[in-house]
Amino acid sequence: MFDQEKIQQATRLLLEAIGEDPQREGLLDTPARVARMYEEICGGMQQDAAEHLSTTFEASEAGMVVERDIPFYSLCEHHLLPFFGRAHIAYLPSGRVAGLSKLARTVEVFARRLQLQERLSAQVADALMEHLGAKGVIVMMEAEHMCMSMRGVCKPGTQTVTLVKRGAFEQDPALVDEFFRMVGQR
Ligand SMILES: [Zn+2]
Known part of the structure; x- marks a missing residue:
């Protein structure tokens, strides 16, 4: 499970390694703060998307659901x-839909861990296919990566866009067009 003490030790080492003094006043509580922060922002590792997607509702007439x-x-x-x-x-539900907040919860489960944007998109799509028994899923993610904005090529504002299609969305371009129309309406 999550090792708070190890994160604190690692943070002290990191502070020393960059030439800081971990004992100066402003940094005294930093290791504990950083440990709590990592537990929060990597909290998805302790979760399973199935928990959020196990409750579904009958909706036999439901067409495409977009969030x-x-x-x-x-x-x-x-x-x-x-x-x-x-x-x-x-x-595209096959007779049953998830609660509206559950798609966002599923994103959180996979986002709150160390990731690649491509894998994050695929994991969300696969979880919805598996746990909702959906006929098709499409996931588009647009994100700014701080490793491109504040270091390296230093190109703030660059958006990386990933698109993952499963099931019916892989076979039917008209469905993909409809998704883009619905996402594009702002
Ligand atoms: Zn990076």
Whole structure:
């Protein structure tokens, strides 16, 4: 499980390694704060998307369900820096739908851990396919990566966009067009 003490030790080492004094007043509580922060922002590792998607409701007439502009924050596994943006999700139910907040919860489960944006998008799509038995799922994510904004190529504002299609969305371009129309309406 989550090792608070180890994060505190690592934070003290990091402070020393960059030439700081971990004993100076402003930094005394920093290791404990950082440990609590990592437990929160990596909290998705202790969760299972199935918990959120196990309660479904009968909706035999339901067409495409779209949730757009779901904000998310994640951590790039290459630099341990945040990437953040918005997710747009649609699925085609096969008779049963999830509660409205559950798509956002599913995004949180996978975003709150070390990630690649491509894998995050795929994990959300696969969880909805598996646990909702959806006929098709599409997940689009737009995000800014701090490892590109504040270091390296230093290009703030660049948006990385990923698109993952499963099931009916892979076979039917008209469904994908409809998704883009619905996501594009603002
Ligand atoms: Zn990175």
